[in-house]
Amino acid sequence: MDKPVGIIMGSQSDWPTMKDAATILDELGVGYEARIVSAHRTPDRLWDYGKTAVERGLRVIIAGAGGAAHLPGMMASKTRVPVIGVPVQTRALSGVDSLYSILQMPKGYPVATMAIGAAGAANAGLMAAGILALSDPALARRLDAWRQALSDSIPEEPRDD
Numbered sequence: 001m002d003k004p005v006g007i008i009m010g011s012q013s014d015w016p017t018m019k020d021a022a023t024i025l026d027e028l029g030v031g032y033e034a035r036i037v038s039a040h041r042t043p044d045r046l047w048d049y050g051k052t053a054v055e056r057g058l059r060v061i062i063a064g065a066g067g068a069a070h071l072p073g074m075m076a077s078k079t080r081v082p083v084i085g086v087p088v089q090t091r092a093l094s095g096v097d098s099l100y101s102i103l104q105m106p107k108g109y110p111v112a113t114m115a116i117g118a119a120g121a122a123n124a125g126l127m128a129a130g131i132l133a134l135s136d137p138a139l140a141r142r143l144d145a146w147r148q149a150l151s152d153s154i155p156e157e158p159r160d161d
């Protein structure tokens, strides 16, 4: 299977959050690779990853990080492959630190920033699938079916638990 999506994260500790992006891509039959890449701790790895992203066939990068979350923005500065940022929740500041670090990019180097935490990671998977579906009719049908199934699962009336 092709791997058009790169899921990168600043630390192993981000994986419990970022695997929700991977789960969505699995459900939709989208190939991906998952890697630990840190702007702070492994800057050479980040550099190589960004430099080779286009030639390796990556079409979307999902980048998750917490705290001083520079990874998504630095990756966006290194490659024109669209970067979707996921702010990982932190203990000290609840992920608002991650959110602001990812969101406030200077003009010229955008990062499409999702919500904090696992829901943001899942939405990053859906966003990546939506981008790829623009040029992949079979994936577009799978994504439409996924969305319909979610909609169908929502009850009309609330129940007493």
Ligand SMILES: Nc1c(C(=O)O)ncn1[C@@H]1O[C@H](COP(=O)(O)O)[C@@H](O)[C@H]1O
Binding pocket: 009, 010, 011, 012, 013, 014, 037, 038, 039, 040, 041, 064, 065, 066, 067, 068, 069, 070, 071, 072, 088
């Ligand atoms: N924000 C970054 C970057 C980066 O942006 O390059 N590299 C690691 N980190 C973050 O540090 C947090 C704590 O990491 P550890 O749990 O390894 O101490 C993680 O959420 C990671 O994303």
